[in-house]
Amino acid sequence: MPMMRRILSAIGLERRTWSNTGMNGWPELPGPSVVTPATAQGVSAVYACVQAVSETVASLPLVLHRRMDGDRERATDHPLYRVLHDQFNPELTALEGREYLMACVLLKGNGYARVVRGWDGQVRELHPIAPDTVQVRRTPAGLVYEYSDGTGTLQRLLAHEVLHLRHRLADDGIMGVSPITAARGVIELALSEQDHGRNTFNNGAKLLGILKFPGKLKPEQRVAIRDSWASQHAGSANAGRTAVLEEGVDYQAISMSLEDAQWIAARQFSVEEVCRLFRVPPTMVGDLRHGNYSNSVELARQFVTLSLRRHLVAIEQAIHKQLLTEAGRRTYFCEHVVEGILRGDSANRAAFYSSGITAGWMLPSEARKLENLPVIEGIDNQPRQDTATPAPLPYPSKEAAA
Template sequence: MSFMNFFRRREPEAANLPSVQAMAGEAGMFAGMTDPNLLEFIRGGGSALTEAGLSISPKVAMRNTTVLRCVSLIAFSIGMLPLHLQRKADKGKADDHPLFRVLHRRPNGWQTAFEFRSLMQQRALVDGNAYALIVRSGRRIIQLVPLASKDVKVVQRPDWALEYHLKRNGAETVILPQSEVFHLRYGMSDDGITGLSLVKQAAEAIALAIQTEKAAARLFRNGMIVGGYLKHKERLSKEAYDRLKESMAENEGAENAHRWKILEEGMEAEDPGHSGRDSQAIENRKFQIEDIARPFGVPRPLLGVDDTSWGSGIDVLGQFFVRYALNPWFEAWQQAIERSLLTEAEADLFEAKFNAGALLRGSMKDQAEFFAKGLGSGGHQPWLHPDEPRDWMDLPRRDDLPTAPGQQTQGDGNEPS
């Protein structure tokens, strides 16, 4: 079907209607070349037009500061936390396994672990899916190469196995088997194969926020912002008007702020203040921030919005963020690694784990009390080794520490009895 035939009026034939909907969806069916929604559809890269009158593509959505903050906060958290391959038997680091280095330190030749995981997490949030090519040397995984989500199409074969159609250089398509692609997807899905894009699901809220932002920008560009009023009971003489205008011009600028002004011929000054409409506009913009952040699970104070939860409650909010916003992604990463990067035999012995302890810890006072009780302070049964808190605090291990309170430091065996 040619490009022009797509816009030509016709009877809805049963054979042609599904192909039209598959290409554009119900919101992408236009009356013709003059349809005003067509330009927005093309600008949005094929994204459906929202009720607010905008097509929200991932690139457009990321220009909104709330979306940018939510995505960067989650992506950077995933990127900065240590990700280790560990043994299931003793929970020790499996640093002798080739995959340990790829996950923890060097995923490929040009990215750090932080950059790789942040990019993959960003794409999983915005597009719903993130892909990486698995590069092997023999059976060893030596690199993970990120692939642009827009260039990958997932297809399920008749035998239920997946294959990934990768478009290279804008034309050539390479079919990759499931064993060669690391696929991280958002947990919610329509088909169980690809994840839902949070940006697309929140498109209406994002579009409304962008339009509200544009309205505020147009007000500053085209509107008249009055600093105050000068009232006169009668008609002001030309001489007084000229003197007053010259006086006001001399007092313009930040360096002349809050200086007193001499009024002419009995004039009165009034401050216009803020109108109810101004307050409502500010309130609407705050509501849009909260409405966009809701699908991402990011609390208001972490978005820089004024909130009474600041102070002692911020530790609890941080824990809330980890438990309800990050924990599902921890599990998505860990299980995707087990599915795509470990063999069945390896999965019985090893597991990937994020160390979120640094984000879940309370204040230094709370940590000190926790460590003291764990080491046996106050008559508690000790259940921590002294080296464990030192590891958590990034301190080196010491050989002169007892293993429990009351236990004497072990010497070299030459002490007098």
């Protein structure tokens, strides 16, 4: 056919290749995106959830305490206090190291750090290990961790030489399972929706139509026509160009927009799906459709109690089990300080402190300490008022406004 010869000669200047050719010469579309920790973070909701949890956990003060006859005090003289609170090792701060381990737990299910002890058996340094390089084996003597260092040498560590943080425990009783592994289909759907939007806009922000031919085409003719049409009309640079058709070819446009396909609504629902995986309120990752003044404080509290609490307790228990000696466990314990992110505004804090001081279970000096204010000598001996400051109403009533 003359038209086919002209098309074949025209595409000689530009031929686009496809990896696979399917039935009757039509190309096979790429399969579903492979979900890995790297590709999963390409979904903004996944990246935001991981950052919200890991950054918050790492920024919370992690304090080693010493038990003191029913009371406690900060064990600032213990070597582990500095490692957990200030500096992981000479190259990493405590925040950087803890943030990396928490991100590994969320994305890969496991976080590892090599433990360096001093002559007295106390922890002096923690060095994070990439989870992809670690193999955990169960032996009669206990767990053995094998990993490849930067030089390619295989290193073997015993259980007491590794800080191992897990997400939900797998069936083998050793490894943890990450949310993106347990719910891979959710991430695949989000990636597919993202690819659909990108490809749609790359192809001119509209769906193409159908080319109707009067006769049957050979497989090579179909490939040639497809490549020729794509080179002349696909892409945003070719948007709006007029197609010239010959030899009885008919073009039928498909009138289906992104709104018709509910693409935007599907993208918004994917954000909620991802947040559900990581147990993070959508408002914490920038989805403010359901956030307002009334529930923002409650959502922040739920973020600590429902999203972070499990991770905080898991870290504290892992440190108690793997970084303290047998004698140290009877004297020391570590705990995250979460009061800073649970506190409300200044009016609510003032009402809380006032009620505690009036009831007698808090001293004024303790309230000043919680507010990071300097010590005032003798403040606890000053006479106190008998009435507590009432908590402020969330909204002024109409009667008060009148």
